Amino acid sequence: xxxxxxxxxxxxxxxxxxxxxxxxxxxxxxxxxxxxxxxxxxxxxxxxxxxxxxxxxxxxxxxxxxxxxxxxxxxxxxxxxxxxxxxxxxxxxxxxxxxxxxxxxxxxxxxxxxxxxxxxxxxxxxxxxxxxxxxxxxxxxxxxxxxxxxxxxxxxxxxxxxxxxxxxxxxxxxxxxxxxxxxxxxxxxxxxxxxxxxxxxxxxxxxxxxxxxxxxxxxxxxxxxxxxxxxxxxxxxxxxxxxxxxxxxxxxxxxxxxxxxxxxxxxxxxxxxxxxxxxxxxxxxxxxxxxxxxxxxxxxxxxxxxxxxxxxxxxxxxxxxxxxxxxxxxxxxxxxxxxxxxxxxxxxxxxxxxxxxxxxxxxxxxxxxxxxxxxx
Amino acid sequence: xxxxxxxxxxxxxxxxxxxxxxxxxxxxxxxxxxxxxxxxxxxxxxxxxxxxxxxxxxxxxxxxxxxxxxxxxxxxxxxxxxxxxxxxxxxxxxxxxxxxxxxxxxxxxxxxxxxxxxxxxxxxxxxxxxxxxxxxxxxxxxxxxxxxxxxxxxxxxxxxxxxxxxxxxxxxxxxxxxxxxxxxxxxxxxxxxxxxxxxxxxxxxxxxxxxxxxxxxxxxxxxxxxxxxxxxxxxxxxxxxxxxxxxxxxxxxxxxxxxxxxxxxxxxxxxxxxxxxxxxxxxxxxxxxxxxxxxxxxxxxxxxxxxxxxxxxxx
Numbered sequence: 001x002x003x004x005x006x007x008x009x010x011x012x013x014x015x016x017x018x019x020x021x022x023x024x025x026x027x028x029x030x031x032x033x034x035x036x037x038x039x040x041x042x043x044x045x046x047x048x049x050x051x052x053x054x055x056x057x058x059x060x061x062x063x064x065x066x067x068x069x070x071x072x073x074x075x076x077x078x079x080x081x082x083x084x085x086x087x088x089x090x091x092x093x094x095x096x097x098x099x100x101x102x103x104x105x106x107x108x109x110x111x112x113x114x115x116x117x118x119x120x121x122x123x124x125x126x127x128x129x130x131x132x133x134x135x136x137x138x139x140x141x142x143x144x145x146x147x148x149x150x151x152x153x154x155x156x157x158x159x160x161x162x163x164x165x166x167x168x169x170x171x172x173x174x175x176x177x178x179x180x181x182x183x184x185x186x187x188x189x190x191x192x193x194x195x196x197x198x199x200x201x202x203x204x205x206x207x208x209x210x211x212x213x214x215x216x217x218x219x220x221x222x223x224x225x226x227x228x229x230x231x232x233x234x235x236x237x238x239x240x241x242x243x244x245x246x247x248x249x250x251x252x253x254x255x256x257x258x259x260x261x262x263x264x265x266x267x268x269x270x271x272x273x274x275x276x277x278x279x280x281x282x283x284x285x286x287x288x289x290x291x292x293x294x295x296x297x298x299x300x301x302x303x304x305x306x307x308x309x310x311x312x313x314x315x316x317x318x319x320x321x322x323x324x325x326x327x328x329x330x331x332x333x334x335x336x337x338x339x340x341x342x343x344x345x346x347x348x349x350x351x352x353x354x355x356x357x358x359x360x361x362x363x364x365x366x367x368x369x370x371x372x373x374x375x376x
Numbered sequence: 377x378x379x380x381x382x383x384x385x386x387x388x389x390x391x392x393x394x395x396x397x398x399x400x401x402x403x404x405x406x407x408x409x410x411x412x413x414x415x416x417x418x419x420x421x422x423x424x425x426x427x428x429x430x431x432x433x434x435x436x437x438x439x440x441x442x443x444x445x446x447x448x449x450x451x452x453x454x455x456x457x458x459x460x461x462x463x464x465x466x467x468x469x470x471x472x473x474x475x476x477x478x479x480x481x482x483x484x485x486x487x488x489x490x491x492x493x494x495x496x497x498x499x500x501x502x503x504x505x506x507x508x509x510x511x512x513x514x515x516x517x518x519x520x521x522x523x524x525x526x527x528x529x530x531x532x533x534x535x536x537x538x539x540x541x542x543x544x545x546x547x548x549x550x551x552x553x554x555x556x557x558x559x560x561x562x563x564x565x566x567x568x569x570x571x572x573x574x575x576x577x578x579x580x581x582x583x584x585x586x587x588x589x590x591x592x593x594x595x596x597x598x599x600x601x602x603x604x605x606x607x608x609x610x611x612x613x614x615x616x617x618x619x620x621x622x623x624x625x626x627x628x629x630x631x632x633x634x635x636x637x638x639x640x641x642x643x644x645x646x647x648x649x650x651x652x653x654x655x656x657x658x659x660x661x662x663x664x665x666x667x668x669x670x671x672x673x674x675x676x677x678x679x680x681x682x683x684x685x686x687x688x689x690x691x
Contacts, residue, residue, distance in 0.1 A: 035493065042488045046502050052560060053505070055528045056517050068526050071534070187413035200407030201400060210414065213422050217620050217672055219645055219665040221425035223432065223652050228425070231439050248417020279406055308510045310623040315653070326512040330627050333516055340520055347513040354508050362501075365508070369564045370571045 060344040061145040067340045078144035082118045091118075091140045094127050102140065113137055146341065153342035154349060157320060159331065164321035166346050169328035176242050176313075176324060177306040183246030184253055184302045185295060191249040192257030193283045197269055207258075214251045218311070226315050241316040242309070246302075253298055256371055260294035261287055297368040300361055307354060325350045433663035438656065450663035460664070462639050463647035466551065470621060470643065471675075474555040475614040479607065482562045486569035487595070500570075507563025515627040518557040519544065544628060547640035554624055554641065565610055572606040573599065601688045608683045612676055619672050620645050644668060 054074070059067060061076040069077075079090035082104050089104035094115055103115035103125060115125045115137070129137045154166040194200070195207050229241035264287055272282045288295075313327045323331065329350060332343055358365055396404070408415070433450055435443040454460045489500050506514065521529050522543035530540030543553045576599055584594050622645040629635065634650055635642030648668070652661030 038488070038491050039493055042491065042493060042499055045485060045488060046499055049502050049506050049560065051528065051532075052514075052517055052521055055521055059520065070525060072526050072528055072531050187417070190410045190412075191414040194407045194410035198403055198407045198410060200403040201396065202404075203407065206411070209418075213418070215616070215673070215676070216422065216426070217616070217665070217668055219620065219648055220429055220669050221422060223658055223662055223665070224425035224428035225421060226653075227428075227439060227658075228420075245417070245421055247413070248421060249414035250417070254414065279410070283410075304508065308512075310512055310627070314626070326510060329512050329516060333519070333627070343516060344520065347516055350513050351509050354510065355505065358505070358508055366567055369567045 056344050059341055060348050062341045063146055075143050076145055077141040080140040080142050092137045094137045149341050149345040153345040159320050169323045169325045173324040176239050177303050179243040180246040180306040181299055181302045187247050188249045188253040188257055192254045192261055196258045196261035210251050210254055237319045237322050242312050264290050297364050300364050301368050429662040432659050433666050435659050437658040450660045463642045463644045467644040471615055471618045475618050478559055478562050479610055481559050482565040483569050485566045486573055490573045504563035507561045511623045512627050515624050522553055547638040550640045572603040576602045604687045608687050616672055
C-alpha cells in the first residue's frame with residue numbers, strides 16, 4: 001500500500017515534469033516563431049530602404065553599355081578584353097565549325113562581326129551575332145568596377161563647352177553651406193537668448209509671432225523676395241540671395257536654441273548678474289559655452305538644408321559656373337542622352353558628405369529631428 | 377499645445393503700460409537689441425514680401441512696368457483656369473492619399489524598429505539613412521529605379537511574376553511613384569514616432585499584458601492613443617509640406633516638361649512657379665500663393681478642431 005502510494009506520487013511528479021517541459025518547449029517554439037516573423041518583416045522592409053542604395057552604387061560602377069543591359073544585373077560587368085596591335089579588343093565566344101572558340105572582335109559591319117584568334121591574328125573569321133534565336137557570338141563578361149566613372153563624372157559639366165565641372169558645383173555648394181552656417185549661428189543665438197533669458201515686456205507675444213511665421217508657405221514670399229534680390233539689388237547669379245537671408249534669424253533655429261537655453265540653470269545667470277556681468281557677457285561667456293551640443297545640431301541641420309536646397313538656387317542661379325550640386329545634377333539629367341552611370345556617380349559624391357556627417361554625429365541628427373520634426 | 381511651447385497666457389499679459397520700472401525699460405531695450413537679427417529679417421523677408429505679394433495679387437505686374445490694378449480679376453481668373461483646378465486636384469490627391477499612407481507606413485516602421493531584435497541599431501540606421509539623401513539625388517535615383525526597361529523595380533516585380541507599370545510615363549502611376557519616393561525618405565517621421573513609442577509607459581503595457589490583452593489589442597488601445605499627439609503633429613507638418621510639394625516634381629519631369637504626363641504631376645506649387653517665372657504672370661502667381669496660404673490655414677485649423685476628439689494628451 002505504502003509503496004503503491006509512493007509509486008503513484010513519483011508517477012504524477014514525472015508526468016507534471018513532462019508537461020512543464022512540453023509547455024516550455026511550446027512557449028520556446030512560439031517565441032522562436034515570433035522572433036523569426038519579426039526578423040523576417042524587419043529585414044523585408046529594410047530591403048526597401050537598402051536596395052536603392054545598392055542600385056545607386058552598382059550603377060555608378062557600370063560601363064555605358066552595361067547600364068542598359070536587360071534584365072538589369074546587380075553587379076557591374078565589363079567585356080573581357082585582349083590587347084592586339086595596341087588595341088583593346090573584346091573577347092567573344094564564337095560558334096564555329098570547330099566548336100565554340102574564344103575570338104576577339106575587330107569590327108562590326110551590317111550585323112556581321114569580324115573576329116580574329118588572339119593567338120593567330122592573321123586568321124580572320126566572319127560571323128553573325130545571332131541567327132533566329134540561337135546565339136552565335138556571345139561576349140565574355142567579367143565583374144569589373146569602373147572606378148573612373150567618378151572622376152569622369154566630376155570633371156565634366158552639366159553642359160558641354162561651358163567649362164564648369166561638377167568640382168565647381170561641389171565647391172559652390174560648400175561655399176554656400178559654409179556661409180549659411182556662419183550666418184545662422186551668428187543671427188539666431190542672440191535672438192534665442194533674448195527669448196529664453198531676458199524678461200522684456202512683449203516677449204511672449206513676439207515669440208508667438210516668430211512661431212507663426214513657420215506656418216507661412218514659401219510661395220507667398222517667394223516672388224517679392226526674388227524681385228527684391230534680382231531686380232532691385234541685381235544679385236542674380238551671385239550667392240548673396242542664398243547666403244544673406246541666413247544672417248537674419250529664422251523661426252526653426254530660434255525655437256530650437258531657445259528650448260535648449262531654457263534648460264541652462266537660471267541661477268548661473270543670476271549669479272553672474274549679481275557679480276555685475278552684462279547680459280552680453282552672460283550670453284557669450286556662460287550660455288554659449290554650455291550650448292555646444294545644440295550649436296552642433298543647428299550646424300548639422302543648416303548644412304543639410306543648404307546642401308539640399310533646390311528651389312533657392314533654381315531661382316537665383318542660371319549661369320552654369322555658379323550652379324550648386326543640386327542644380328548641376330538636375331541640369332545633367334535634363335540632357336538628351338542620360339548617362340546614368342555618371343549621374344549616379346555624381347549623386348554618390350553629392351550624398352557622401354551628408355552620410356559621413358551622419359556617422360560622426362548620429363546623436364545630433366536624431367536629437368535635432370526629435371526637437372523640431374524637421375522635414376526634408 | 378501652449379504649455380508645450382512654454383507660452384502660457386500669451387494674450388492675458390499685462391499690456392505694456394507707461395508704468396515700467398527702470399529695470400523693465402532697460403530689459404525692453406536690451407531685448408530689442410538682441411532681437412535685431414530677427415526683427416530686420418522679419419521686415420525684409422517676411423513682412424515686406426507678404427505685403428508686396430498681397431498688393432501684386434490685385435494687379436497685373438511686369439517688372440519695369442508700372443502696376444495696373446485689376447481688382448479681383450486674378451482671383452476670379454482662377455475659377456475658370458482649368459490648369460489651376462488640375463493642379464489643385466493633383467495636390468489634394470497627394471495630401472489626402474500620400475500623407476496618410478506615408479504616416480501609416482512610418483508608424484508601422486517605428487513599431488518594427490521598437491521590437492527587441494538583434495541588430496536593432498543597425499536597422500534603425502538603414503531605415504533612417506535614405507531621409508538624408510539630398511532631394512535631387514534621391515529623385516534622380518528613383519527616376520532610374522522606376523525606369524520601365526532597365527530599372528530595378530520592374531525587374532523585382534518581374535521575379536514575382538507581376539508586370540510592372542510604366543511608372544512615370546503613365547498618368548495613373550506618376551503620383552504613386554512620387555508617394556513611393558516620399559516613403560523612401562520618411563526616416564525623420566519614423567524617428568519622431570519611435571521617440572513617441574519609447575515614451576509609452578511600460579507599466580500600462582505590462583498591466584494590459586497581465587490582463588491577457590494580445591499584442592494587437594495593446595497596440596490598438598494603448599500605443600495608438602498614446603502617440604496620437606505625435607500623429608497629429610506629423611499629419612499637420614506633412615500636410616503643410618505636401619501643399620508646397622515642388623522640388624521632386626520639378627526634378628522628375630524637367631524644365632520643359634513640367635507636369636507631364638498629361639498634367640498628372642502638375643502640382644499647385646509647380647503651376648505657381650510656372651505662372652510666376654515662366655509665363656511671368658506675377659499678379660496671378662501672387663494670388664495663387666495667397667489662396668494656397670488660406671487653404672493651408674483652413675486645413676490646419678480644421679485638423680486641430682477635428683483632432684480634439686481623437687487626440688489624447690497624457691498628464
